[in-house]
Amino acid sequence: xxxxxxxxxxxxxxxxxxxxxxxxxxxxxxxxxxxxxxxxxxxxxxxxxxxxxxxxxxxxxxxxxxxxxxxxxxxxxxxxxxxxxxxxxxxxxxxxxxxxxxxxxxxxxxxxxxxxxxxxxxxxxxxxxxxxxxxxxxxxxxxxxxxxxxxxxxxxxxxxxxxxxxxxxxxxxxxxxxxxxxxxxxxxxxxxxxxxxxxxxxxxxxxxxxxxxxxxxxxxxxxxxxxxxxxxxxxxxxxxxxxxxxxxxxxxxxxxxxxxxxxxxxxxxxxxxxxxxxxxxxxxxxxxxxxxxxxxxxxxxxxxxxxxxxxxxxxxxxxxxxxxxxxxxxxxxxxxxxxxxxxxxxxxxxxxxxxxxxxxxxxxxxxxxxxxxxxxxxxxxxxxxxxxxxxxxxxxxxxxxxxxxxxxxxxxxxxxxxxxxxxxxxxxxxxxxxxxxxxxxxxxxxxxxxxxxxx
Ligand SMILES: Cc1cc2nc3c(=O)[nH]c(=O)nc-3n(C[C@H](O)[C@H](O)[C@H](O)COP(=O)(O)O)c2cc1C
Numbered sequence: 001x002x003x004x005x006x007x008x009x010x011x012x013x014x015x016x017x018x019x020x021x022x023x024x025x026x027x028x029x030x031x032x033x034x035x036x037x038x039x040x041x042x043x044x045x046x047x048x049x050x051x052x053x054x055x056x057x058x059x060x061x062x063x064x065x066x067x068x069x070x071x072x073x074x075x076x077x078x079x080x081x082x083x084x085x086x087x088x089x090x091x092x093x094x095x096x097x098x099x100x101x102x103x104x105x106x107x108x109x110x111x112x113x114x115x116x117x118x119x120x121x122x123x124x125x126x127x128x129x130x131x132x133x134x135x136x137x138x139x140x141x142x143x144x145x146x147x148x149x150x151x152x153x154x155x156x157x158x159x160x161x162x163x164x165x166x167x168x169x170x171x172x173x174x175x176x177x178x179x180x181x182x183x184x185x186x187x188x189x190x191x192x193x194x195x196x197x198x199x200x201x202x203x204x205x206x207x208x209x210x211x212x213x214x215x216x217x218x219x220x221x222x223x224x225x226x227x228x229x230x231x232x233x234x235x236x237x238x239x240x241x242x243x244x245x246x247x248x249x250x251x252x253x254x255x256x257x258x259x260x261x262x263x264x265x266x267x268x269x270x271x272x273x274x275x276x277x278x279x280x281x282x283x284x285x286x287x288x289x290x291x292x293x294x295x296x297x298x299x300x301x302x303x304x305x306x307x308x309x310x311x312x313x314x315x316x317x318x319x320x321x322x323x324x325x326x327x328x329x330x331x332x333x334x335x336x337x338x339x340x341x342x343x344x345x346x347x348x349x350x351x352x353x354x355x356x357x358x359x360x361x362x363x364x365x366x367x368x369x370x371x372x373x374x375x376x377x378x379x380x381x382x383x384x385x386x387x388x389x390x391x392x393x394x395x396x397x398x399x400x401x402x403x404x405x406x407x408x409x410x411x412x413x414x415x416x417x418x419x420x421x422x423x424x425x426x427x428x429x430x431x432x433x434x435x436x437x438x439x440x441x442x443x444x445x446x447x448x449x450x451x452x453x454x455x
Pocket of ligand 1: 029030031032033085133134135136137138158172174175238239240
């Protein structure tokens with residue numbers, strides 16, 4: 001007797017004959033942030049939006065409204081309002097997802113309804129051969145209301161960008177968590193690695209939690225395990241595509257180059273290690289300035305960061321033949337003793353649960369005479385004050401939790417293990433400037449940075 005496959009449709013006669021092929025095709029969808037600027041016919045855009053309206057809605061009220069923006073000037077304005085979503089300029093259309101306020105708000109059911117319709121539109125666009133991305137990062141709602149002529153009783157939640165990918169756009173899907181991590185049967189179960197620490201509280205009402213005001217956010221990396229930090233950083237890096245120039249922060253300004261100016265010349269064949277490069281902003285700057293024959297080693301807590309950075313290198317047209325990416329577990333550097341000529345710890349110690357252990361490891365892998373270039377955000381600075389008063393009240397950033405380190409404390413850690421060869425403070429302001437201070441003022445800059453030698 002034949003037994004039905006457990007994965008077959010409920011009623012094989014009623015199921016679409018090519019259901020497996022359709023689901024496989026849908027699973028290939030991934031976000032695009034690099035469009036070619038071409039137009040899509042108005043009729044096709046309307047069909048995609050109409051497909052979305054086949055989605056279920058709470059009480060069948062269909063209290064959604066979709067504004068399709070194709071006009072280039074409006075798209076440019078929407079890009080500027082959004083702040084970071086530069087792909088708004090080159091997509092064929094933006095579909096603003098709106099809803100009428102006043103009905104079915106319990107359990108966000110109006111938002112759930114709009115979300116269902118939005119994903120249906122994305123899948124429709126995908127099956128038709130277009131690329132898409134969902135964007136909650138739309139910027140200031142007041143400015144958007146003016147742009148879209150949206151009445152106060154309607155809310156705008158997000159925008160879908162639809163278009164055709166540039167031939168060179170990354171063709172990579174962001175990694176998915178192992179299925180076992182994200183589901184359980186009958187009762188809640190979830191591994192500790194992906195249950196992140198929060199401040200202890202009796203309850204965590206969602207209405208108290210905002211991006212810029214999260215009273216439960218645990219910024220102290222010492223309260224996270226290495227594995228939890230790696231897990232968080234590894235998925236969050238994919239919040240953007242690995243495109244050229246991604247994650248160059250406004251806070252940094254010209255400071256990155258000043259930090260890396262501390263590096264000595266490294267001879268061809270030398271081995272330089274960058275620890276915890278996250279999205280690869282320093283890795284790119286290093287590869288650009290190092291001799292082509294210098295080996296660049298990258299050690300991260302998650303494979304996902306490493307695949308992201310290697311694709312970013314390709315997008316930046318940088319050679320990867322002398323780049324080696326390795327996984328680092330539990331704060332242990334995966335290299336033999338005395339195997340590196342240089343190590344770069346660029347604003348990373350403040351992200352570590354055990355920063356002194358990482359410095360011990362750094363000393364272990366450096367050759368005698370090898371050089372450490374280290375920098376850290378400084379608590380004893382205007383930036384540190386802002387971090388304590390404003391930044392650390394918000395949600396944890398995608399790079400993971402961190403706490404600026406008082407410059408004298410870091411100096412003490414370095415002196416206990418290395419000879420300090422040069423030390424500077426970088427940046428008087430909270431963002432952007434890269435003023436270099438060498439006297440006592442070095443202890444009060446945004447960044448404290450040093451070049452150390454292993455004795
Ligand atoms: C509700 C929502 C909001 C999002 N907002 C943005 C955004 O503002 N900017 C952006 O670049 N990506 C945004 N994304 C895209 C996600 O980063 C992306 O879906 C995720 O990294 C998974 O990658 P994939 O879509 O390629 O599978 C958003 C996705 C969702 C579901």
